[in-house]
Amino acid sequence: MHEWALVDAVASAAETAAEQEKLKKVDAVVVVLGELQNVDRAAARRLFAELRKTKKKALHRARLEIRAEKAVFRCRACGKTFGLRDLNKLSHKESEAVHFLPEMAHVYTECPACASRDFEIARGRGIYVREIRGER
Amino acid sequence: MTDPRVFSIGMRLSKVRRIIAVTGWKGGIGKSSIACALALALAKAGLKTGLLDADFTGASCHVILGARRSFPKEIEGLEPPLVAGVKFMSASFFSGGRAVALRGEEITQSLLEIFCVTQWRELDYLIIDLPPGISDASLDIIRLVPRAEMLVVTTPSVLAEETLRRSLKLFRAMRIPVAGTVMNMADRNGRAVGDKPLDRVPFDSGYEKTLGNPRALAASKLFKAVARLAAKLDAGMVRN
Structure with missing residues (x-):
């Protein structure tokens, strides 16, 4: 699925930010989904729940919060x-x-x-x- | 706001051994032809090869390779289709044969998106066909993929040679690796430029008839010269 690569990039960005900010635990990653690209929200949540486990421990229990943005x-x-x-x-x-x-x-x-x-x-x-x- | 895509580029290219960006600062000097022939030659030599057409507004690799009916598969992003043994990615897959009018920022966004979602997986070579000159796409490749080596194309023309000199000077100043320099459409009057050893690809009057047919391209005079260059590149002999 195409969304996989985008959500994987989000998880990697969150992992890097957590390292830079010395966060022991990430609670939430808030993303903006632009209307134009039309990313599937449910798929994004499901993929994030899978992909966070492939990143560092600080991210393992993080949830994805989605904000929609009109084009x-x-x-x-x-x-x-x-x-x-x-x-x-x-x-x-x-x-x-x-x-x-x-x-x-x-x-x-x-x-x-x-x-x-x-x-x-x-x-x-x-x-x-x-x-x-x-x-x- | 953080653009997450930049964080994925390193991962997407982590299994690519060598990245060669085919550049040249004049239009119509055969960059795309050299890039396609180089990718085909490397693949024919048994090396896992990818080709990215980064000339979004003037894409032509799909025409050279006859890849109009190909389309990427959705597998953890986009898996480039295999065209004549080469994993090939181009914005032409999405533009439906229409004109693509983009400004600089839009080219940057497109390039980021393509790098983020394309799953090249394991490759020996990724060849990138750049648009003419040193503007958005070229500067983005230099910024986002600093290990990309430039293969600089010129022709036996004072105008092309003049820009070649300037480009080599800039690449040296910016510490950008240069894989080599190629004189395309070379004739007997073709000269060396500065102290850079030029590889010569002769003018091939039959080349036009090979367009869209990789098998015919592989039998062309142009291809044979580029295959010799590919062998030298792979042996590390062209690196300046």
Whole structure:
């Protein structure tokens, strides 16, 4: 599953942060899941529960907290700000391509006002670690 | 906010013995052709080889290799398809043959994503085909994969040679390893540049007809010269 690699990266980032912050125990890893990449939440939780065991002991009981973030695009040509709902509906194949590589949004979508492909993904692109909570 | 993907790149490449980035600072000098032929030659020599087309906006390795119908498998990320014995990854798998218009930051994001999710597993060689010049993708490879060795391509043109000189000077100053320099489309007038030993790949008038057919490519004049270069690279003879 494609999500495996992303969640594994989250667990590795948390492991490194725990080492740097000298945390004996990580309680929670808070991640932001961007709407554009459409990562499966249930799969992410399940994978994290498996992958945390492959990392250092401090991470073994950590839970994954997920915050959703709406996708926001900003057109560089006309300045319009828009969201996923404002765009033409993607086919299953196109959605899959954006799921694997969110920058493919530039291939399959355009600014609803001026049709430019030159837009910025201002928010809600993919997966980020917002916070790691634990005990020293 | 922490981008977790950077923490996975080392792991994803941990079983790759050697990484060669094919670069050149002018367009149309045959970087992709050399990169594809090099990957094929290494694979034919029995070495486990991967090829990453890092030229997202001008991808062409899939055309050279005839990989239009291939697609990665979802196994702990994305498992690159095997094309003519080479594990091959390209943004072309996702762009459906359409134009890919990306700015610098978007190229960086794409490269991070590809490195994070691609499961190369055990490889002797990973060949990376870079876009022309020294901008986003090339600088990102230097930053994210510092052990990548540059294989610098030029042609018998004063313009290409001038940029080759500048690139070698910069790589030396930045302490970037250089695997070698290659003069593509070499003719009798091709000269050495500076003190760098150039490997020559002759102009191959029949090359165009091999596009999309790795078997035909492997029988070409270009391939034979690149196969000699691959053997030297693997023997460590080209390292400057």
